[in-house]
Amino acid sequence: MICATGILCFVALGIYPRQKSMAELDTEAVKLETEIKAQKALRPVFANLLKRAKVKSPTALPFPEKTKLDRAKAVMIPDAFREIAQMSGLQLVDVAPDLKTVVKGGESLSVNVHLSGDFHDFRNFLIRMEQIPYLKHVERVQIEPAEGVKEFRLKVWLALEP
Secondary structure (H helix, E strand, O other), X not given: OHHHHHHHHHHHHHHHHHHHHHXXXXXHHHHHHHHHHHHHHHHHHHHHHHHXXXXXXXXXXXXXXXXXXXXXXXXXXXXXXXXXXXXXXXXXXXXXXXXXXXXXOOOEEEEEEEEEEOHHHHHHHHHHHOXXXXXXXXXXXXXXEOOOOEEEEEEEEEEEOO
C-alpha cells in the first residue's frame, strides 16, 4: 500500500506536470512554425516595400514662380494633366474643367481630375503637378480602391487671367 501510494505520488507530482508542460510546448511550437511560414510568405512583399522605401526622394521640391493661365490656353488643360499622368505612370481617366466656376472676370477655374494606378505613382503625380505654374491649390483628394489599382479623384483650382 505504501509503495502504491509512493508510485502514485511520483506520477502525480513528477510525470503528469511534465506531460502537461510538454503539451503546452508542442502547441507553442506549432504556433511558431505557422508564424514562420507566414513570414516566409510575406518576405517578398516586405523586400519590395523596403526597396521602394529606399528610393531617394528629391531633396528640394520644385516650386516654380506662380503665374496665371491665359483664357485662350485653357483648352490645353486636359493635355497638361495627361502628360503629367503619363510621366508619373498613372492612367488618366477624365479631366473635367468646371465651367460654372468661371464667371466674367473670375480669376479661378475648378478642374476635376480622375486617375487610376498605384499609390506610389500618385505621389509622383502630385509632385509633378506642383510644377504647373498656374496651379492655385488642391481642394480635395479622394482615394478609392478598385480592381487591382486605386482610383484617385482630385479637385484643383487654377489661376486664370481676368
